[in-house]
Amino acid sequence: xxxxxxxxxxxxxxxxxxxxxxxxxxxxxxxxxxxxxxxxxxxxxxxxxxxxxxxxxxxxxxxxxxxxxxxxxxxxxxxxxxxxxxxxxxxxxxxxxxxxxxxxxxxxxxxxxxxxxxxxxxxxxxxxxxxxxxxxxxxxxxxxxxxxxxxxxxxxxxxxxxxxxxxxxxxxxxxxxxxxxxxxxxxxxxxxxxxxxxxxxxxxxxxxxxxxxxxxxxxxxxxxxxxxxxxxxxxxxxxxxxxxxxxxxxxxxxxxxxxxxxxxxxxxxxxxxxxxxxxxxxxxxxxxxxxxxxxxxxxxxxxxxxxxxxxxxxxxxxxxxxxxxxxxxxxxxxxxxxxxxxxxxxxxxxxxxxxxxxxxxxxxxxxxxxxxxxxxxxxxxxxxxxxxxxxxxxxxxxxxxxxxxxxxxxxxxxxxxxxxxxxxxxxx
Amino acid sequence: xxxxxxxxxxxxxxxxxxxxxxxxxxxxxxxxxxxxxxxxxxxxxxxxxxxxxxxxxxxxxxxxxxxxxxxxxxxxxxxxxxxxxxxxxxxxxxxxxxxxxxxxxxxxxxxxxxxxxxxxxxxxxxxxxxxxxxxxxxxxxxxxxxxxxxxxxxxxxxxxxxxxxxxxxxxxxxxxxxxxxxxxxxxxxxxxxxxxxxxxxxxxxxxxxxxxxxxxxxxxxxxxxxxxxxxxxxxxxxxxxxxxxxxxxxx
Ligand SMILES: Nc1ncnc2c1ncn2[C@@H]1O[C@H](COP(=O)(O)OP(=O)(O)O)[C@@H](O)[C@H]1O
Ligand SMILES: [Mg+2]
Numbered sequence: 001x002x003x004x005x006x007x008x009x010x011x012x013x014x015x016x017x018x019x020x021x022x023x024x025x026x027x028x029x030x031x032x033x034x035x036x037x038x039x040x041x042x043x044x045x046x047x048x049x050x051x052x053x054x055x056x057x058x059x060x061x062x063x064x065x066x067x068x069x070x071x072x073x074x075x076x077x078x079x080x081x082x083x084x085x086x087x088x089x090x091x092x093x094x095x096x097x098x099x100x101x102x103x104x105x106x107x108x109x110x111x112x113x114x115x116x117x118x119x120x121x122x123x124x125x126x127x128x129x130x131x132x133x134x135x136x137x138x139x140x141x142x143x144x145x146x147x148x149x150x151x152x153x154x155x156x157x158x159x160x161x162x163x164x165x166x167x168x169x170x171x172x173x174x175x176x177x178x179x180x181x182x183x184x185x186x187x188x189x190x191x192x193x194x195x196x197x198x199x200x201x202x203x204x205x206x207x208x209x210x211x212x213x214x215x216x217x218x219x220x221x222x223x224x225x226x227x228x229x230x231x232x233x234x235x236x237x238x239x240x241x242x243x244x245x246x247x248x249x250x251x252x253x254x255x256x257x258x259x260x261x262x263x264x265x266x267x268x269x270x271x272x273x274x275x276x277x278x279x280x281x282x283x284x285x286x287x288x289x290x291x292x293x294x295x296x297x298x299x300x301x302x303x304x305x306x307x308x309x310x311x312x313x314x315x316x317x318x319x320x321x322x323x324x325x326x327x328x329x330x331x332x333x334x335x336x337x338x339x340x341x342x343x344x345x346x347x348x349x350x351x352x353x354x355x356x357x358x359x360x361x362x363x364x365x366x367x368x369x370x371x372x373x374x375x376x377x378x379x380x381x382x383x384x385x386x387x388x389x390x391x392x393x394x395x396x397x398x399x400x401x402x403x404x405x406x407x408x409x410x411x412x413x414x415x416x417x418x419x420x421x422x423x424x425x426x427x428x
Numbered sequence: 429x430x431x432x433x434x435x436x437x438x439x440x441x442x443x444x445x446x447x448x449x450x451x452x453x454x455x456x457x458x459x460x461x462x463x464x465x466x467x468x469x470x471x472x473x474x475x476x477x478x479x480x481x482x483x484x485x486x487x488x489x490x491x492x493x494x495x496x497x498x499x500x501x502x503x504x505x506x507x508x509x510x511x512x513x514x515x516x517x518x519x520x521x522x523x524x525x526x527x528x529x530x531x532x533x534x535x536x537x538x539x540x541x542x543x544x545x546x547x548x549x550x551x552x553x554x555x556x557x558x559x560x561x562x563x564x565x566x567x568x569x570x571x572x573x574x575x576x577x578x579x580x581x582x583x584x585x586x587x588x589x590x591x592x593x594x595x596x597x598x599x600x601x602x603x604x605x606x607x608x609x610x611x612x613x614x615x616x617x618x619x620x621x622x623x624x625x626x627x628x629x630x631x632x633x634x635x636x637x638x639x640x641x642x643x644x645x646x647x648x649x650x651x652x653x654x655x656x657x658x659x660x661x662x663x664x665x666x667x668x669x670x671x672x673x674x675x676x677x678x679x
Contacts, residue, residue, distance in 0.1 A: 375518050377480050377481070377518075378514070378518035378520065378572075379532070380501070380502035380503045380506070381478050381480075381502050382506055382536075382592065383503050383506035383507050383533075383539065383592065384528075384531055384535045385501075385535060385539075386501070386503065389503075392531065393520070393522075393523070396520065396521060397522065399522040
């Protein structure tokens with residue numbers, strides 16, 4: 001079916017501002033992805049999947065400018081021993097990065113990966129993304145596959161000694177970055193991937209993750225609090241038998257963030273947890289869109305999203321659990337909650353379950369509420385000042401999401417960032 | 429220590445007068461008890477003194493060591509030395525009991541210009557005081573009052589009181605829902621805090637608690653007023669004859 005003219009025009013306008021990287025093993029995948037973009041068209045306001053989030057500025061040919069944030073604080077994860085890989089406005093910074101070698105794993109950059117037509121990443125690059133276009137279209141991810149300028153390709157053969165840490169620095173007010181990462185974890189291996197930083201004025205990021213049987217991936221991300229930045233990110237994960245995928249995202253501020261996570265449980269007894277804590281003040285718009293497909297027996301999935309919103313901030317959650325025929329003994333859980341610190345802020349949620357197996361346990365819930373006045377008074381009656389008591393209750397609200405982080409040191413980092421944010425954003 | 433004069437309180441939201449001229453003075457070192465039928469305004473009095481929203485003071489005053497309580501925020505009242513053991517302690521999911529108590533102790537110290545207590549000293553102190561109340565390590569770690577039994581909640585209130593060492597303690601029906609053993613624990617906890625510098629206002633329905641925590645003065649509250657005050661024998665009279673005789677007598 002032909003695209004509506006407006007959509008087609010917007011798509012072509014965006015495409016004309018980009019050029020397709022040529023050559024190498026990824027060129028076929030890129031050409032296919034470009035064809036997908038043209039067939040789907042880039043998102044527009046009319047699209048059902050973009051009902052709560054305006055995609056315009058993510059699609060416009062030019063990225064809206066974003067002022068640089070004068071970060072007075074130390075970057076997160078500073079105390080954690082990790083392998084640092086730094087991108088400045090989407091451009092790899094060799095000087096700031098560590099040597100890309102670590103026992104047990106192979107790390108390559110997408111931009112400089114072997115020119116030959118043969119590469120392990122060919123089985124994943126654009127493949128999981130293409131699969132994730134069904135049943136819901138994600139054109140920005142296809143755009144990413146086609147035009148990504150760089151990214152990392154990680155093949156984890158054995159559990160490495162430390163996490164891989166992707167650091168995204170924003171230094172140009174008009175930067176428009178497209179990065180695509182591929183992570184393949186072999187059977188029995190386990191890896192932790194960290195991401196932090198605002199990345200660019202506009203950031204389109206895609207991460208494809210392939211977990212073999214018994215493989216484990218822990219992902220902890222702190223999206224920068226550089227306020228005017230915009231980001232559309234996608235994670236596509238395919239989970240083998242008894243594999244474990246756990247992802248947590250902290251988002252503090254940002255005028256526009258759309259984080260999509262698409263998970264396919266293809267092997268029996270696999271576990272997928274996706275969690276997010278976000279705090280927004282003012283013209284903040286944060287969208288978590290999650291799609292979990294159970295296509296194997298006895299798998300567990302959890303979605304835990306908590307949003308603290310104030311001064312007109314908007315939080316969005318679209319979460320779906322799809323249990324395919326035969327995916328018996330599925331244990332699916334989904335909770336999305338917002339804490340509205342005033343009447344101006346809003347939370348829009350669309351939780352969905354679609355189940356074609358009869359022996360499953362799935363639950364979902366979504367709530368919006370204010371600070372519990374009884375609890376607030378109780379704390380104050382013990383001498384805790386109102387603002388501290390509010391922060392304490394807010395952190396308590398976020399706790400269920402933060403608890404999804406398994407590593408204690410990482411969880412503590414996240415909690416301390418959250419408390420600092422709360423102190424900075426107190427009602428004066 | 430605590431001086432309440434002609435206190436009139438109505439509900440903020442509706443035109444309903446609840447306290448209609450309460451007069452009461454609790455001296456340092458003394459235990460005063462308030463008894464009275466349900467709905468007479470005992471909890472309201474305790475809430476108004478501790479600064480809960482929803483009430484409007486239309487007349488009268490309340491001071492603690494001369495300081496106007498009604499002018500202060502709830503946390504300032506706490507720092508000034510006022511403590512209320514709630515009739516219905518509040519559950520706070522996600523906030524650990526221990527974290528909560530340390531935050532409270534340090535907030536009060538800070539408000540009074542004192543040094544914060546070190547983590548080690550705090551731990552030592554809370555272990556010792558929790559043990560006396562048979563509160564185990566698990567209860568200290570769990571979220572505040574979440575999943576606690578009625579008796580555990582009340583013991584937890586007393587633990588908070590013991591840690592905060594307030595000057596003026598108000599206990600609102602701390603005995604309700606307690607079995608005999610828990611009642612003994614709670615009373616021992618309270619008695620351990622009795623001190624010549626500290627005042628107590630114990631709200632209760634039952635003589636039973638007053639067998640353990642011996643009051644100096646007993647007040648009867650009815651329909652928003654203190655209608656009769658006397659010695660411990662007044663509590664015995666209530667125990668035997670109920671409130672009817674007293675209310676008829678003062679009517
Ligand atoms: N927030 C409130 N809203 C409506 N009525 C209230 C409220 N607080 C107290 N009351 C009323 O005030 C009266 C006194 O209540 P309370 O102080 O709880 O009495 P007591 O503790 O002596 O049983 C009762 O009639 C009660 O229903
Ligand atoms: Mg009462």
